[in-house]
Amino acid sequence: MKAALRSRWAQAGLVILAIFVLVAALAPVIAPYSPTNSSFSPLASPSLRHLLGTTQLGQDIFSQLVWGTRGTLEIGFLTGLFATALGVLVGIGGGYLGGPTDSVLNALTNVFLVIPGLPLIIITAAYITTKSQLPIILIISFTGWAWGARVLRSQTLSLRQREFILAARLVGESPLRIVVSEVLPNMLSLIAANFIGAAIYGILSAAGLQFIGLGNVNAVTWGTMLFWAQSQGALLSGAWLWILAPGAAIALVGTALGMLNFGIDELTNPRLRAGVKKLPKPVPAGTPEVGALLSLQEIEAGYQTAAGPLTAVRGVSLAVKPGEFLGIAGESGCGKSTLAFAALGLLRPPGAVYRGSSYLAGVDLLALTPAQRRPYLWRDASFVFQASMNALNPVIRVRDHVLDTARAHGLPPAEAIERATALLQQFEIPAHFLDAYSFQLSGGMKQRVVLALSLLLRPKLILMDEPTTALDVVVQRLIMQQIEWILGELGVSIVFITHDFSLLVEISDRIAIMYAGTVVEQGPAAEIYAHPLHPYTQGLIRSFPPMSGERQVLHGIPGHPPGLGEKLSGCPFFARCSARLEGVCDQAVPALLAQGDQHTVACHLYGQPPPVAAPTAVGEAR
Ligand SMILES: Nc1ncnc2c1ncn2[C@@H]1O[C@H](COP(=O)(O)OP(=O)(O)OP(=O)(O)O)[C@@H](O)[C@H]1O
Ligand SMILES: [Mg+2]
Numbered sequence: 001m002k003a004a005l006r007s008r009w010a011q012a013g014l015v016i017l018a019i020f021v022l023v024a025a026l027a028p029v030i031a032p033y034s035p036t037n038s039s040f041s042p043l044a045s046p047s048l049r050h051l052l053g054t055t056q057l058g059q060d061i062f063s064q065l066v067w068g069t070r071g072t073l074e075i076g077f078l079t080g081l082f083a084t085a086l087g088v089l090v091g092i093g094g095g096y097l098g099g100p101t102d103s104v105l106n107a108l109t110n111v112f113l114v115i116p117g118l119p120l121i122i123i124t125a126a127y128i129t130t131k132s133q134l135p136i137i138l139i140i141s142f143t144g145w146a147w148g149a150r151v152l153r154s155q156t157l158s159l160r161q162r163e164f165i166l167a168a169r170l171v172g173e174s175p176l177r178i179v180v181s182e183v184l185p186n187m188l189s190l191i192a193a194n195f196i197g198a199a200i201y202g203i204l205s206a207a208g209l210q211f212i213g214l215g216n217v218n219a220v221t222w223g224t225m226l227f228w229a230q231s232q233g234a235l236l237s238g239a240w241l242w243i244l245a246p247g248a249a250i251a252l253v254g255t256a257l258g259m260l261n262f263g264i265d266e267l268t269n270p271r272l273r274a275g276v277k278k279l280p281k282p283v284p285a286g287t288p289e290v291g292a293l294l295s296l297q298e299i300e301a302g303y304q305t306a307a308g309p310l311t312a313v314r315g316v317s318l319a320v321k322p323g324e325f326l327g328i329a330g331e332s333g334c335g336k337s338t339l340a341f342a343a344l345g346l347l348r349p350p351g352a353v354y355r356g357s358s359y360l361a362g363v364d365l366l367a368l369t370p371a372q373r374r375p376y377l378w379r380d381a382s383f384v385f386q387a388s389m390n391a392l393n394p395v396i397r398v399r400d401h402v403l404d405t406a407r408a409h410g411l412p413p414a415e416a417i418e419r420a421t422a423l424l425q426q427f428e429i430p431a432h433f434l435d436a437y438s439f440q441l442s443g444g445m446k447q448r449v450v451l452a453l454s455l456l457l458r459p460k461l462i463l464m465d466e467p468t469t470a471l472d473v474v475v476q477r478l479i480m481q482q483i484e485w486i487l488g489e490l491g492v493s494i495v496f497i498t499h500d501f502s503l504l505v506e507i508s509d510r511i512a513i514m515y516a517g518t519v520v521e522q523g524p525a526a527e528i529y530a531h532p533l534h535p536y537t538q539g540l541i542r543s544f545p546p547m548s549g550e551r552q553v554l555h556g557i558p559g560h561p562p563g564l565g566e567k568l569s570g571c572p573f574f575a576r577c578s579a580r581l582e583g584v585c586d587q588a589v590p591a592l593l594a595q596g597d598q599h600t601v602a603c604h605l606y607g608q609p610p611p612v613a614a615p616t617a618v619g620e621a622r
Pocket of ligand 1: 303305310312330331332333334335336337338339350351386499564
């Protein structure tokens with residue numbers, strides 16, 4: 001809840017609401033007169049004695065407004081309370097218990113959803129003769145709880161399937177205890193939003209009813225003020241404040257409650273919390289490397305957080321030639337996924353590319369708007385997400401995934417299905433799985449379906465972010481063979497991200513080693529493996545068992561990389577490096593320099609030979 005209240009919207013809403021609550025609580029102190037005292041001269045203009053003037057009957061409008069706050073907030077609060085309580089009872093109770101109880105409660109909810117609420121309220125309210133506001137509140141709550149129940153029920157149904165609820169059942173907790181201590185806390189924000197929604201509904205409905213003269217019109221609320229103002233011709237007699245003041249007060253309280261709801265939205269969706277704003281386009285950098293299909297130039301990317309901007313990728317330049325397999329390796333959190341997302345312009349707020357260019361066949365994808373970029377994605381460069389098996393929508397069939405992609409890129413449906421069938425067969429998935437939902441596939445099958453989908457439009461490049469992690473070694477092997485086929489037969493370029501260095505050595509043409517958001521070494525796979533230069537690469541190789549020869553003791557790399565918020569003043573590996581040069585490595589960030597023909601390394605141990613030749617010409621424009 002604290003997080004919800006950190007939101008600016010919620011704070012503003014809360015301040016406005018707090019003022020109204022204070023006014024309601026201190027009404028006897030704030031209001032100069034009794035709201036029913038009609039001893040003043042009628043229709044007086046605003047003055048120091050009557051701040052908002054007086055009514056036709058000679059009552060002080062300001063005093064009525066102040067006392068009306070009390071009556072109106074009471075309606076809002078109690079309607080919120082009753083409607084939410086009913087919604088929680090019916091929605092969560094039915095959703096959790098299931099079976100006949102759920103069927104009956106769900107049917108009841110549906111009936112209340114289709115009953116036209118307003119006429120029912122009007123008819124019932126017309127029979128109320130008591131002075132109390134309670135009947136009106138009860139009627140409004142009774143006609144307004146069903147929406148909340150519906151939402152809460154579906155959320156409960158989904159929570160019921162979650163592992164922690166199953167675990168609670170397994171250890172023998174009673175249904176009541178599970179609902180109270182496991183389900184309810186997970187739905188607090190939803191329940192709070194429901195309460196606020198019902199309170200707004202209550203205030204507006206009550207004001208509407210009272211405005212047309214239903215309920216007890218002698219009670220002092222903003223609704224009854226509007227009723228009297230309207231029936232006694234306030235506007236005709238020039239007493240417009242008589243209508244404006246309660247009207248504005250209703251609007252203001254409604255807005256404040258709505259703003260509080262925004263805060264709750266931010267609580268349920270943490271992505272909204274960091275104050276997601278439209279980020280400027282990254283500052284372009286460099287020119288595309290000659291002969292490269294994908295040329296990343298000085299990509300700097302990170303995340304905007306409440307604690308300030310973080311830099312996860314610190315100026316990475318990489319190139320992939322047509323038909324080439326580039327492996328990117330590095331420990332968890334070094335920025336591999338961020339780089340891949342940044343390269344295709346797929347980072348979403350709070351993620352942002354601060355600087356750099358990503359030239360795909362000469363076109364800087366980062367200089368385009370999302371709409372301009374869309375045709376290139378999937379058709380020219382596709383992406384296999386980390387844990388991409390979750391990228392399949394569970395409610396649509398594989399066939400529809402194929403058709404959706406085809407439709408978005410103008411591929412005739414029949415041809416798309418034909419291609420998909422052939423690709424699935426290539427990946428050893430029988431064609432009838434086209435009609436399967438993702439939950440009917442095993443993890444390895446989902447991964448292969450995603451690979452097949454990534455090839456549907458015959459892209460020139462596929463970025464694969466850890467496509468084999470979390471799969472067993474046999475399936476990993478199968479997928480790697482299929483990736484080799486993609487590379488060999490289709491000539492597609494592949495950027496393959498993993499922290500499994502030994503896997504890369506086997507299959508890559510070139511390997512780039514990432515550390516703390518930078519590329520620290522890059523070169524032909526065999527050379528990097530045989531002659532690693534950077535102490536980090538050497539450490540990385542020592543942490544994996546050798547592919548041949550005797551068994552060796554494996555060594556990890558002690559220590560941690562620098563934080564993403566830190567500005568680097570020296571080599572990012574300095575603190576962990578056993579070969580560091582004090583006074584050198586901590587003083588300047590090493591540049592990525594050539595060591596031999598195609599091998600580059602960012603390390604002060606290798607002196608400062610002539611820099612890598614700068615890119616010289618612009619690649620072929622599309
Ligand atoms: N939305 C976010 N907000 C703040 N920081 C983030 C966000 N997403 C990622 N990060 C941080 O950015 C850094 C790089 O993350 P990234 O996912 O690129 O790492 P990775 O190299 O792909 O790791 P892994 O091998 O575990 O997938 C990490 O330190 C991570 O905590
Ligand atoms: Mg990752």
